Amino acid sequence: TGDFSRGVLDDFVSEYARGRTPNPCVRCNETVKFGALLERGRRAGFDAVATGHYAVSRFERGSWRLFRSADRAKDQSYVLSTLGPDELAFARFPVGERTKATTRALARSIGLRTADKPDSYDICFVPDGDAGGFVERARGGTTRGDIVDAEGSVVGEHRGLHHYTVGQRRGLGLATHEKRFVLELDASSNRVVVGPGELLARGGFEAERVSWIAGPPAPRTETTVQIRAHGEPVGATIERLEAGAARVRFARPQRGVAPGQLAAFYDGDEVLGGGTIANSLR
Template sequence: MSSPGVVVGVSGGVDSSVAALTLVQQGLDVAGLFMQNWADDGSGHCRAEDDRRDAVAVCGRLGIPFHFRDFSNEYWQGVFEHFLAEYAAGRTPNPDVLCNREVKFKHFLDAARELGAERIATGHYAQVVKSGGLWQLLRGADRSKDQSYFLHQLGQSQLAATLFPIGHLDKSELRRIAREAALPTHAKKDSTGICFIGERDFREFLGQYLPAREGEIHDPDGRVIARHPGVFYFTLGQREGLNIGGVRGRPAAPWFVVGKDVERNILYVDQGHDSPWLQSNWLRSETMHWISGAPPARQFECTAQTRYRQPDEPCSVQVRDDGTLDVRFSRPQRAVTPGQSLVLYDGAQCLGGAVIAATDAPLERRLGAPVSP
């Protein structure tokens, strides 16, 4: 069997199916590879076997070879252990970012090269171009589906070896292409949420690894108003799952998480979606990853996202000597969350990103944020 020119990561979903179809239609020598990143834990919530069958069916329909690799050990060590450590520390990690860096564009790329391929391809909504001798990561044309946020840890060597065949399409057009090509996945629903949790309750899943420790729920003034099952089950801005009934002297309005004191096991809440306790104007990041290998300047203006699908937010960036960033926004930002990713953009170009370390949100400063602007 001859070596493929491109190995497509076939996930069993419609996006990767159309990515493979597009490359076949371009006349490339294509093979598909299915990655199993999570071992079935017997819960009945793991969809890997169903997804694998769909991936096999797609490759059969396209007449391309199918390959399988089990990366569950690599995923556990490179992604899941970090995920648990961050939650235990009271932060909110983004496993999709680590999965792309540690598995899909490392172990998958290595596996494709072992098969003799020159390049890999995935069904991400993003685009790659070369300009001025450097590879650039651009947003997907369908802004509502753009996944460059999750790909910001990629570098020059990875982008040089990667194709994003569907990055120029919008979702409705992609579904039409899949339907007309009679791909077995043309009507399959998009997967949502964290892949290894599936459809099960997040708190129930996390409780298997981080035993619950009940504690008090306080308002920002320190008044005890309820109890919680564990601070690490909650993230800033969250409304669901608080189970706070009527509180004497307070209006009948929803409560939102505005802070966590992990050491004292206290969860802080306030009423109002846009509570001032959720607002910040500034953040400091951990060490920044630049896709080009270097920042555009020591100080510059750009736009940023601090969460997926957030509108572009104008900001000013100061690059510190240790590689971390100070970022100041032109208007207050809601629920900027340590552990999540800050991703910077120059128009459609993704410059790179970093983990958010701290902000100037009022409660975070009161609880002893490690840094200040």
């Protein structure tokens, strides 16, 4: 559909071209599942739209709020963290209060053919797992450039920024026995910066397109933040900035802070909101 093409595919390609690592599932939730689909349900006169996300929503303290699933291993509250109270008011998550194993057992008991369907971790429109190849085909080519070390010395050639992400170690094509990781993707100079793993550590990041589910917290808030879909939440201080932005400082340095990825903010099991990582801070 046009919504999927504009909101997900075009964003995916353009973000990679900017040297960022997008999360298409988040954009799909925003524009398709909880955008176009919910709007169609409203126009059709539905009371609500149910999805299979492993998350919990409840009306508490005067507004709709989002919480982690009962199944922590399958919890999907992270990718729903940019939703607002209007979307949550019209959405239902019937499996969020149960584990995936319990859901499968129920599906099996009533003869659903999807009861034992394997979990999918691939991007739905990149079935071969080659995100870089998808972007290259969509853009009609690639622009090669230098791979440099932390001091700026050229150590190799990259195949296009869209083939790399912060924290990547494999597939760099460097003739060295030392472990090198992608530290930064510099779109302005078309360079991939690499170095030892200890240089991946970052003290925080700035986020853009930040939204708060039940209203913004205090201007400066101690909370936890999750920067990967299945990552562990870590202690952090969030400072709200103007124009839907925020500055986040970790309680201890973290590795693999990739611009373009989603950051979700939590207070215990409750999701406070989320935003896109714009840049990392040392």
